[in-house]
Amino acid sequence: MASKIMGGIPRGLILRNENANPNYTTEFINRLYCEEGKGKFTARMNILGHMQQGGSPSPFDRNMGTKLASRALEWLTVQMKTNTRDDGKVYVKSNDSATLLGMRKRHINFSSIQDLKEETDYEHRIPLEQWWMKLRPLLRILAKHSATYQTSLTSKIEHISEEAEYSDDSM
DSSP states (O other): OHHHHHTTOOOOOOOOOTTSOTTSOHHHHHHHHHHHTTTTOOOOOOOHHHHHTOOSOOHHHHHHHHHHHHHHHHHHHHHHHHTBOTTSOBOOOSGGGSEEEEEETTEEEEEEHHHHHHTEETTTTEESOOGGGGGHHHHHHHTTOOOOOOOSOOOOOOOOOOOOOOOOTTO
């Protein structure tokens, strides 16, 4: 890592699986790189499971993580190929180079940070459009809350009180 940084590549990424070698914990690797990089680079540690606060990942979570990682690597590869200068350095000046990967309307998309900035209520730390708020009446019904709902259907529903005779002559 130090030789790459000294050679002109000012960044690096180290990924570690939670079931990797028990001797090489994330904390140990972070301390190792902090010590070895003194004066050359800094190291930061981020444990994704702690960011999510979600417990053990389900098969769906693992599948979604794989899809997101794959899309991110594809995007990085395309960005590097299309924005590499003749001297080998990657240079991008457009706003769409700083993006966030996420799911919108059942599709995995990259959203420009500039666009997201315009769609965010920073004071309350929420998006300006909260699409899930439209689901609240349905959620109340599903949760069996007692509430009054207005309906647009004004026709009268009649109850059928006559019993129909049923006979099965085949027996």
